[in-house]
Amino acid sequence: MNLRTAPPSAAAALVRRAGGVVRRGWLALRTLSGDDAFERYLLHHQHCHPGTAALGRREFYLQEQRRKWSGVSRCC
């Protein structure tokens, strides 16, 4: 589609859609790498154990690393 001749609303929709794709890609990258693990844990904690103290960011990170590397998590 030629952006210059398209009506402004169509261009805006296109930009919005591209923005949505980039946003979804960014969120997927965060989940894949484990960048948002703590936020997901907090959400789960608030939902399932309200009123109890959640772990801090550092404590959670260290516990997760210990758990992850206690079994086979990498191959040849």
Added chain:
Amino acid sequence: MRGKIIGIALALVGAFAIGGIALQRHEPINSLWIVTAAVCVYLLGYRVYAAWIASAVLQVDPTRATPAERHDNGRDFVPTHRMIVFGHHFAAIAGPGPLVGPTLAAQFGYLPGTLWILVGAVLGGCVQDMTILLMSTRRDGRSLGQMARDELGPLGGFAALIGTLLIMIVLCAVLGLVIVNVMKHSPWATATVFATIPAAMIVGLYLRVWRPGRVLEASVLGLALLLLALWGGGWIDHHPQWRGLFDFSALSLALFTIAYGFSAAVLPVWLLLAPRDYLSTFLKVGTVMLLAVAIVVTHPQIRMPALSIFASGDGPLFGGKVFPFVFVTIACGAVSGFHALVSSGTTPKLISSEADVRLVGYGSMALESFVAIMALIAATLLDPGVYFAINSGAGVVGATAAEAVRTISSWGYPVTVEQMHALADAMGESTLFARTGGAPSLAVGMASIFGSSFGKSLMALWYHFAVMFEAVFILSTLDAGTRVGRFMVQDTLSHLWPSLGRTSWYPSVLFTSALIVGAWGYFLYVGVIDPNGGVNILWPLFGISNQMLAAIALSVATGIIIKSGRRRRYALVTLLPLAWLAVITSVAAWQKVASPDVRVGLFAAASGLAHKLATGQLSPERAAVAPQLIFNQRLDGFLVILFTAILWCVIADMLRVCLRRLRGRPLLAGSETPYVSSRLAMAGQGTGA
């Protein structure tokens, strides 16, 4: 209807491409034929065979709640989108194996490796990964060893434990050897690889102290540090004084690797292991994608013949004929038993619907197999003479450059000393002769692909980038393997002395880490002093052990299918690949043990060397190491016998269980969790998602 048209188109294009590969025998073929054939075969396997296995044999049921849903704890049990699980699983299974194996197997020509990678993956490896993934998902994410114990009996469980421990030791040794051979007398490679250790530690401190858990920020920092290490290595290599500080013999580098492995195993995971893994995962996925793009853009010609003269044996990389050794050399990329350990235990806890196992299990393995195809292309696009000059040990082709090129050219694969010098010069290395282990020739192949797509002037940089890429994730496999081995030893020893089982008790940590590192360090040491390069012995040993683990996994799967009471002939889906693995592993093991050819038979080699030593035919240097080599060859021979014995014990145990089932005798109850209806699936239907 649309699906059928796509299927027919895939079948036609795939058949055309495979026909092209098979018929163009006397002229070089283009790598695009191989890429096209591979993509069509994987897609057909995924769309037709995997879909049938999922629905008919495994009876995948999307309405059944998975452990991730039932035990959701926001940590290891988390229902996760299937594309994310696919990414996690692929990152976990993809290691250095599919890069090294196909490179070594290229000595037979490009055809045997290509066919085995495609057929082995689609009918064997992918099926194993998907089947074990579903079975573990139905058993709360139990490990392969636990499933073997629950479904077959204590013998199966014990065999899986011993098999896993042994494969870990052989794997760490052979990977250590590969990395030592890349670094020996190469100041650039050594400096860069060494610098990745403090780089990983800085990332570890960032994640622990400064910005806990901010993985993406830390990874960007780490990747910048890795590129700095690459550039810094080049600077050191050009510096007259500094260069000498990083110029090490293979033996010193082996000792460094052993010391490193021990440190990595006893240091806290957050400091070295975890950050290194973040870096290696990014580098791995990024490089694999870049390589795929570069191969399609440059579509290089394959220079290696379809079948080399070594298909009938006597290859310079390792002895033995194409049957059975191509099937043992390429384990990862076709069938890898190790994957069954990740497919059980870790990944099942993330699966949100049983319907996802086809994409995650079958799909990830197909992608890993494609990585193996790319490695094969990178190895076979080199001039065969160059390929053999890089990969042949001094003990096979002669110690000097002139001797080596004379031997290799006499095989009909011409190469000159000047050509090798010019190539080494372009790659920023002093020499490329006898750089065994597969990694240097893969790096040369990758550098030529990257160089012709993104600039030839940067060839030396690309070569060392490829070396760094291999080294970073070989070292991360070494760290992780040593750690898992340590836990297994601690678990076993806890039966003798409970304190040793406490994974955080420091005396136990030091003792068990030393045991594991000592075990693989021994094989690494002997590999380094072996004038034939060591990889020629260790890689087939690794292949046999990996196929043995695959056979254990397929036995468990076959036993479960027969016990489930579904149609008996469905068990052929896992029984046929199992039978094939049993045949090739046993034939390879028989030849490694009984062959009178000293290049194949381990005991024959030991006796031959002992005879030469006794009659004084060896030079003083070779006579000094001969007793250790003789002992090691015999030890390796016994290991092969042990692997084969374990393999047949598990197969016999599986057959016993199947016979009892067919005769209607009582069986172990098994550990499949009862059906619970999935709320996630109902919610999905409700919203129309």
